[in-house]
Amino acid sequence: MVSGNMSGNHSTWPEWVYVGVVVALLCYVGAEAWNIERIVEHVPADAEIIKVTGQQWLWTFEHEDGTKEIGELHLEKGKAYKFEITSKDVVHSFNIHDYVVLLDAVPGRINTVWFSPNEAGEFPIQCREYCGLIHYNMRGTLYVENGA
């Protein structure tokens, strides 16, 4: 058994430096993540709202002017869009991988996420929450077109 006086005799500054470095790193990681989340979730005032509804096993999109699309979504390059995402049956997850858009579609709840496509082209939309037999094929296509 170690005698009692030894624990008080050695220098403890390395331990305190270690604790300080760990605390500083945790603060940095937390602050960075929090800040980016805040920036990314901050919707521009002129964002067009798109209502997204998931159901087994397809995606429905409704534009602000009432236009509806099933399995396809046509957007304009350079504009901001805010998705209001919900589900009619089970939990789905709305994902546009190429634009890092990913949010759950939950029955009875509207989740929001926004993005601004800055590249024209076709991009896959995919359900990312296992939602039943045909989950693997619950896909859609995002068409980003150059504006008029």
Next chain:
Amino acid sequence: MKVIFGLALVLGLLVIIPSIENALAAGDEPGEYLDRRVEIWGLFYRLMIVAFTVGTVVSGLIVWLVLRFRESNPKAKPTEYEADGKW
């Protein structure tokens, strides 16, 4: 010890207070156009740099400790307890 603790406290406050102010103030303004890909992947890479740096330092320290303080190291000295035979 007090100096180190005080320094850590001051540096911590210098980061924390502006961050809180920034976060609270931003709620009143409309957001700006941005590329999610750049922001999110940028965050991911920065945090990966932190994670791998910490991993390298910690594992390097453990390897150094194991090699330096092994009994067979020519520089190894018995501890006070071992030298005196008192435990």
